[in-house]
Amino acid sequence: MWKICLGINGFAVLGPIHNVKVTYEEVLEHAVELGYDGIELDGRDGAGIAPYPDIHDAAAVAAYARQVTAHGLEVVGIQAGVTRGEIGSPDQSSRLEWGRCAVEQVEFCHAMGGVQCGFWPAMKQPDLPQDEVVSRMAEALRPVAARAEELNLMTTIEPEAIQLAYNYALAARVVDAVGSPNFRLIYDCGHAQMLDGDALEAVTKYADYIGHVHFCDSDDSNFQNVARHLGAGEGILDLDAILSALRNVGYDRWVQADVWGHPDPFRASRLLKATLDAFQAA
Numbered sequence: 001m002w003k004i005c006l007g008i009n010g011f012a013v014l015g016p017i018h019n020v021k022v023t024y025e026e027v028l029e030h031a032v033e034l035g036y037d038g039i040e041l042d043g044r045d046g047a048g049i050a051p052y053p054d055i056h057d058a059a060a061v062a063a064y065a066r067q068v069t070a071h072g073l074e075v076v077g078i079q080a081g082v083t084r085g086e087i088g089s090p091d092q093s094s095r096l097e098w099g100r101c102a103v104e105q106v107e108f109c110h111a112m113g114g115v116q117c118g119f120w121p122a123m124k125q126p127d128l129p130q131d132e133v134v135s136r137m138a139e140a141l142r143p144v145a146a147r148a149e150e151l152n153l154m155t156t157i158e159p160e161a162i163q164l165a166y167n168y169a170l171a172a173r174v175v176d177a178v179g180s181p182n183f184r185l186i187y188d189c190g191h192a193q194m195l196d197g198d199a200l201e202a203v204t205k206y207a208d209y210i211g212h213v214h215f216c217d218s219d220d221s222n223f224q225n226v227a228r229h230l231g232a233g234e235g236i237l238d239l240d241a242i243l244s245a246l247r248n249v250g251y252d253r254w255v256q257a258d259v260w261g262h263p264d265p266f267r268a269s270r271l272l273k274a275t276l277d278a279f280q281a282a
Contacts, residue, residue: 001247002255004276005038005076006031006269007214010229010259012048017224018263024050028071030266034273038074040116040256044081052081055108065112076254077116077154077212080105087140088122088133088164099140103147110151116212116254117148118156118186122164130170137164138177145180154253156211158186159195160226167195168202172209184211187246188258189237190218190227200241207249214258215239215272223261231259231268232275243279 011027014020027049031039043052050067053060068075082105085097102119109117121137141155148155157165157174165171171185187210193199199218203210217235221228232239246255257272259265 001280002252002276003037003074003076004273005040005074005254005256006034006036007040007042007256007258007260008048008050009040009042009079010262010265010268012042012050013260014265015048017261020263022049024067028068028073030269031073032071034270035277036073036257036273038076038254039068040076040079040118040254041068041112041114042079044079052078052108055104058111061108061111069113075112075114076256077114077118078105078109078112079118079120080109082119082121085140086122088125088128088136092139095136095140099143102140102144106144106147106151106153106155110153114153116154116156118158118212119144120158120160120163124162124164124166130173133164133170134173134177137174141174141178141183142180145178145183148182149180153182154211155183156186158188158191158214160191161195161222162225168192168206172206175209185209186212186214188214188216188227189239189242190214190216190229190235190258193218193220193237194222194227199237200245203242203245203249207251210246210249210251212253213246213251213255215255215276216258216268217272226261229258229260229262229268231262231271233271234268239275240279243276
């Protein structure tokens with residue numbers, strides 16, 4: 001039913017957060033061992049275990065993608081690193097520059113064969129009215145979504161407590177304002193539980209807005225001011241019910257095992273993959 005990918009993000013932050021060293025090759029071999037279908041890349045800011053190449057160097061981009069495909073895995077997409085402009089700025093030129101840089105990230109994703117380009121546009125501005133948040137974000141994201149339509153690629157934002165679009169209702173308003181079938185939000189079990197109060201109910205509530213899924217357990221606590229991401233069975237969520245709801249609303253795109261912030265992402269990703277495999281085999 002679904003293809004399942006492993007998110008690099010949880011492994012990329014092992015060093016900075018938990019002071020644990022791991023190599024990219026170890027992670028890719030782990031994904032192959034567990035039968036993952038693909039990888040969601042995260043090499044933002046030159047940090048982590050696999051920093052992004054110069055996206056304007058076609059040979060370097062192709063070589064970067066081959067690190068994944070040589071293991072029989074698909075490049076599912078990227079967690080985009082936008083390094084120019086500010087989407088939340090009162091300065092329109094800065095917002096538009098952010099959009100131009102984001103378009104380049106969409107093209108980078110497409111060049112590697114990716115089908116999902118995720119954005120975490122800016123940090124929360126508590127004093128900025130929600131109408132202005134929607135207006136500023138939509139203005140910058142419309143050309144990004146338009147380019148994604150041309151390339152047949154999904155673009156997304158993920159509602160997080162620390163993000164400019166800091167809850168699901170607000171992120172849904174941004175999706176509506178952008179008005180593109182190729183721009184949606186990421187449904188993350190942990191964030192949905194933290195921000196909307198009921199991860200299961202949020203699937204149905206925001207079904208029409210879900211363009212990508214980050215799958216994890218959670219326990220209502222937070223880690224570094226965002227939802228704690230746990231392996232299946234380590235938290236309180238009814239993951240089988242959430243998966244059933246996703247199936248019932250017709251979600252048919254990739255599911256990413258999200259182990260961000262977990263002290264042992266190898267174990268957590270094993271637990272998540274086992275749960276997903278068991279559900280799909282039932």
